[in-house]
Amino acid sequence: MELVEKEWDQESRIVTLIFNVVFAPSKPMRNEATVVIQCTSGGLWKFPLVFIATEPEVDDVINIEAVGLNKESIVGFKLTSQTR
Structure with missing residues (x-):
């Protein structure tokens, strides 16, 4: 996880x-995480997240x-991974 951009609207005071x-798991899984944002003032x-990876189609x-x-009987074929 990487902070890409932050913007503060002075009028509405919304950040x-x-x-x-x-998120690229290699097997099905479910994990919970919490993003914690702390202001200098x-x-x-706290924002709860749930990461779910299901079986691929x-x-x-x-x-x-x-x-x-x-x-x-012998059959040969080549399998390639699109992600590695």
């Missing part, structure tokens, strides 16, 4: 914070046909 969050704000199916009973 806007923009964060960049990288003493204010403290199936993007393709490989069907292998058998040659017959008790006969050897």
Whole structure:
């Protein structure tokens, strides 16, 4: 998590914070976290977050046909990861 931009509107006295969050788990999971923002004048704000990663959708199916009973069959294919 990285603070990308902060903006303070003097008229409305609203502070806007923009964060960049990288979330790339390698397996399904669920985690809770809290972002704590502390003001130099003493204010403290807590924002609860829940990070949920579910099973990915199936993007393709490989069907292998058998040659017959008790006969050897070999199939070769290459798998590549789009993220690594």
